[in-house]
Amino acid sequence: MKKQTIAPEVDMMVVNAPLIANHAKAGNFVVMRLHEKGERIPLTIADSNKDAGTITLLFQKTGKTTEELGMLNSGDEIRDIAGPLGHPTPVKKYGHCVLVGGGIGVATLYPILKALKARNNKVTAILGARTKELLVWEENFREFSNEVLVATDDGSYGRKGLVTDALKDIIDHRSVALVIAVGPIRMMQAVSELTRPYGIKTMVSLNPIMVEGTGMCGACRVNVAGKTRFACIEGPEFDGHEVDFNGLGSRLVFYKKEEEVSLKRFKRKCKK
């Protein structure tokens, strides 16, 4: 395992996992557990290299497990890692695709971008962040996209405002075959609401709480088109026009109290 910090609170990690690298497709993720007492958490396979037998993960330190992951050093081992999980993104020739990424969502979008380009799609990427220094992997996106637009909340880089403003400009003026949005729930919801009246197919990648990630527990269930679906095997991508975002949002805060307890306890232990 090799690790590098690429933005405040965001680390990039290259993990030696030849079997996973060999089968990884756009849209796949892994579930890992750091140690005996650790929680299993899902992380998207942001990039993979069959020849080197490695996968790349990008993660944002949002709680106990990701903080702990951030404290590993190059050369350390991850106790358990299973994958590639999830239903791969269906990739074919669509035409003009717009990828909308918020924050750490770029990790999910990058392999999708590469796969779409491999099938000769024209891709516009819209990357959003709160501020300039939180923007990650812009160069990678520039390498593969036909066009990259950046939006920051504070206007420190690119245009000031939301990714939806940039997206609206595009769909008002150009034809778009497919939109894929990955990022915070509210952002994905806003993108889906924006494209709905235009009838543009919009896929979003959901991030419900997961336990084992193999379709066995039902923790990751989300309501899509009125039906219960398991994100770890039927997703994580679903049609944004059919997703019950409010239900997802409510389930995501289910363990908020426990997450705080866990993080506080961890920070206290680290200080000692």
Add this chain to the structure above:
Amino acid sequence: MRYRNPEKRKADFKEVSLGLTERQAVKEAARCLQCKKPRCIAGCPVEIDIPKFISFVKEKDYLGGLRTIREFNMLPAICGRVCPQETQCQGMCILGKKSKPVSIGSIERFVADYEVSLGRIDLPDIKPSNGHKVAVIGSGPAGLTVAADLAKLGYDITVFEALHEAGGVLAYGIPEFRLPKKTIQREIEFVKGLGVRILLNRVIGKTQTIDEFFNDGFKAIFIGVGAGAPKYLGIPGENLNNVYFASEFLTRVNLMKAHHFPVYDTPVKKARKVAVIGGGNVAMDSARTALRLGAERVYIVYRRSERELPSRHEEIENAKEEGIRFRFLSDPRVILGNDAGWVRAIRCEKMRLSDPDESGRKRPEPTGKEFTISVDQVIMAIGQTSNPILVRSIKGLKLWGDGYIGIDREGRTNLKGIFAGGDISTGAATVISAMGAGKRAARSIDEYIMGR
């Protein structure tokens, strides 16, 4: 059998049943009539020579008894604890006609635990390696049985398990207070002692594929991936916060040790009033787990009557002693939530049982009367179905029902070199029936490879 005091045991996760003492075991063994045509054997899915092993116990040769059992069953410490004996071996015992059947399961458990107390493992003879590689997918009772049986015959066995721990439902489903983790670990050590390799975190169909296995020189493949996907009722409110599928609830506690949160990182919600929907082993386990997490009131909501409860009888008794409340003839209609999206109650319809239908089964019929139980947690334990990951990755594999693998009596699928058994071919069943299927499959894999 000795049990811990209900008031004490419901406050922790330690084993509820203490098993037989040596004296009790010998005395119980002496009750067996050593029938010429033993009916009990027909009741055991792996056909253990029950009178023979019991006769060893009567003579106080416990290891002899254990050796006899292990000719048929590699996991006696587990089966002795979790088999539904009342419908299997003991249900058929001749003594049961007039009085109480011989407590076969308890004696089986006793000899297995006896070996543990000696701190040794008696490995059977293993034939010299024949160089043939067989892949076993899933490390539940079916997979472990195939692995052990073939390893004894000299095969080179690799077991591939999706989770980070081996054992299948034994590891992630059945709670510690019924089947201690160290008991499972020991039985797995036994299987490993036969030379079986177990590789964890391998989600077959994703991490590796069946085709790759054949290319890598595996001669045959056994699929024992269980029926792990939870069923849902499809009633309003199922996605509210604090509505769990039993599989998630039990996995958090058993596999992830959430009852030790925050020492262990995975949390589980503790609730005051809990309704568990269902009446099988999974429902009993969920209810008693919720109780041990500190719930004040736990209801089992079941749509038929007490007589139809599919759970092991012993666990129903245990659950009652621990104060689990039963609401029979009650069918959930809607789970009600508060404004923040959390459970606050469950509304059920009162049912009554019909006259028996053609199959002789009484069906629950609605009465139109509804009632509400106020609860802050609901656990759905209404069954499991097949998991599509592996099954759908194999082209041409014949399936039936909800995606179960079709096999013949000998565990053969319609595809050459691919065998299957356990819950993935029958639907959710029992530990010992999964092991029985494993035994038959092991036999036909041996025949297949040896060209007989």
